[in-house]
Amino acid sequence: MHIKVLYFARIKEAVNYSTEDIQLPEDVQTITALKNFLSLRGDTWADLFNGKQTVRAAINHELVDNLATIKAGDEVAFFPPVTGG
C-alpha cells in the first residue's frame, strides 16, 4: 500500500528531508513494522528507528502507539518527544 511519511525536528535533520511517499510491502501494517522497515535503509535510519531513541508517531494527525495500524493513504509522521510551551 501507498502512504505518506513526514519527519520533524531532529529526525528530519538526520534523514535530510521532511516528506516522502512510500510503497509499503504487504506485511508492513503497524507503526512498529514501519519503524523496522525504515531501519533497514542504513545506519542513520537504524539509529533512529531501532528502538534506542524515543520516536513518537502520529497517523492522520493523531498521536498513536507502536501497535497502531496503518491503512493505505494514511499520513504517518515521526518526531521526537514534543518540547513546546
Next chain:
Amino acid sequence: MRSVGQANIGALVSFVGQVRDINDGSLVNSLTLEHYPEMTEKALAKIEAEAKSRWDLIDTLIIHRVGTLHAQDQIVLVLVASAHRGDAFSACEFIMDYLKTSAPFWKKEATSHGERWVEAKLSDDVAKERWQE
C-alpha cells in the same frame, strides 16, 4: 476570544510563557520553534475540548508562536474564562501541562556553543500524569 465582555464571566485566568535567556547553563541567543501545522491545530482543539469537558468554562484561547524568538519574547498564551476562579485556574494549568506533552512543537536553541534541540523533560510528563488520577 469572543466571550470577553460577557457578564457571566467571573474569572479570567491567563498564562504567558516567555523565552528565558539561560537554559541548562548556556546563554540562549535565540529559540526556533518548529511545528506540524495540521496536527497542531487538531491537538490544541482537542486539549481545549478536554478542558471544557472537565471544568465549567465559558471560553478558552490558546496562541502559540512558531519561528525564531529571543529572550523575553512571549511564546505561548493561554486564556481561560469561567464563572469562578477555581475552574479557570485548574483548566489553565491543565491546558499548559497537556500542551507541553502532546502538542507537536519542537524547540531548537542557538547558544554560544552552537545549536541544540531542547530535550523533553520528565517533569512535564509527571505534571501531565497528575490529571489522569
